Amino acid sequence: MLDESLLDDPEALARADRRGLLRGAAEAGARVRTAARHAAEAGVTDLEPEGRPRAVLVAGPGTASTGVADLVGSLAGASAPVVHLHSTGVAPAAGALRWALPGWCGSVDLLLIATTDGSEAGLAVLAEQAYRRGVTVVAVAPQRSPLSEAVDGRHGLVVPMATAPHDLYDEEGQAASPGTLWALFTPLLVLLDRVGLITAPADTLQKVADRLDDIAERCGPAVATYSNPAKTLASELADTMPLVWTEGTAAAPVGRRFAAVLAELAGRPALAGELPEALPAHGVLLAGDLAGGADPDDFFRDRVEEAQALRARVVLLRDRPAGGLTAAPAARELALSHDTAISELEPQEGTELEALAELLAVTDFAAVYLALATGADA
Structure with missing residues (x-):
């Protein structure tokens, strides 16, 4: 049952919000600005691509990464096919998720890895596989994570994920904050704008951040x-x-x-x-x-004891x-x-x-x- 009184009690909402979900949602605009800055510092805005990729592949576990893949696919539209890579199972020895590239992937394709954790061994293996086949790799992951260390430099480009000091992670290692989506998604917007698949210049991202701030004010706990x-x-x-x-x-x-x-x-x-x-x-x-x-039953029956x-x-x-x-x-x-x-x-x-x-x-x-x-x- 919904406790309607709690919705209009900001202090009670704060006590109930043990994982900081409301704060994460409210910080989405700030995450966009920070993530855009991280992308620029990582060199994304200085890239000089030699044309559009033939296809874009997106990999990563969890709801946030799945949402990123879906959003990229919708925005890219007919500019290039976007393939969401799903894990192919669990490696018996390591107990880690396995990922694999389609057989047709090659040097004209782009692999995007988006993860809130960065410790998934399977994603590091995927990046190595892409490197051997000439696929360009760009990863958004926590700084100093195993994936960042595996990809950075020789195997591809890494953009550190925009995090906040109070970020919380659940038992599966996925960030609980709704703002996580924008921390992963924004650097990829900058990249895809650079390669010509979508239009997301700096002023547009600023407008996005401002719109998110506006919604945070309209939808905040005190309203x-x-x-x-x-x-x-x-x-x-x-x-x-x-x-x-x-x-x-x-x-x-x-x-x-x-x-x-x-x-x-x-x-x-x-x-x-x-x-x-x-x-x-x-x-x-x-x-x-x-x-x-x-x-279908009698409208006037006693429902006190019924769900x-x-x-x-x-x-x-x-x-x-x-x-x-x-x-x-x-x-x-x-x-x-x-x-x-x-x-x-x-x-x-x-x-x-x-x-x-x-x-x-x-x-x-x-x-x-x-x-x-x-x-x-x-």
């Missing part, structure tokens, strides 16, 4: 629920199964990340899908027991419409025709990266508030 979009969304998702429907290039990876973060931080199952494909794919759920009006029934709630994440067709009206009609409530988020005007940053920030804050108010972070 009451009625005027706080993240707290409002968290309270709306209580006792529901979120169906996260997205429309637009920036919204799609945000929706998938939101579903993953809800599971990881709040222990809440969620499904993400892109419009219009999500309508037939998830429509059957709205017509079943998850529908808002589904209650709250889980109902679906649609969360519609959209880029700002740029003209053309939209499936949003059909999504609203489908949800309301099945008595299913719907929450909507749409970013303010700005660049594609600013829109992405705003949606990421609000949904990250919402997941944290839901975790704290339901005791999932205890």
Whole structure:
């Protein structure tokens, strides 16, 4: 059950936030600025590429690294194929994850490694394999980590991950702070801008950092629920199964990340899908027991001793419409025709990266508030 009184009690939220998740979300703008500076100091802005890579491969464990791979793939679009490398299993002897390059990789390809830990032996082996095959390697990892030492210099370029003194890590070694995503993602934005796959100049990254700061003010613990979009969304998702429907290039990876973060931080199952494909794919759920009006038994029976029934709630994440067709009206009609409530988020005007940053920030804050108010972070 959601403790709504906790949402409007900043001191109680601070006591419940044992892993510093709210502080990590609030520091996302600062992480962007620090990470951009680290990328420049590492020499990324001085690179003189001889053309675009044929393909970009992204590797790394955990929700943050998976989110980075998804975001890179969405932003690069048709400029170059982006392949997210998944671990191929666990090495019997070392007990470490194994990674492998596709057979077609060669000197015209780019491997990006993003990790909050840096001690994964399998990633160091992957970097060595890439070096032997002539693949360019760029890694974002904690400074003085085994991976940084393995890659730096001879095997590729390393950008130290932007960390904070109070960063906390869970038992699997992954950073708990939502701001970690930007610490890993920002240096790769600088690099991909340099090689011509996306447009992310310094002034755009500054706007992204400013937008993240603005959302941190609007969604902070001291802002009451009625005027706080993240707290409002968290309270709306209580006792529901979120169906996260997205429309637009920036919204799609945000929706998938939101579903993953809800599971990881709040222990809440969620499904993400892109419009219009999500309508037939998830429509059957709205017509079943998850529908808002589904209650086959007597409405007047005593429910005091019963657990709250889980109902679906649609969360519609959209880029700002740029003209053309939209499936949003059909999504609203489908949800309301099945008595299913719907929450909507749409970013303010700005660049594609600013829109992405705003949606990421609000949904990250919402997941944290839901975790704290339901005791999932205890």
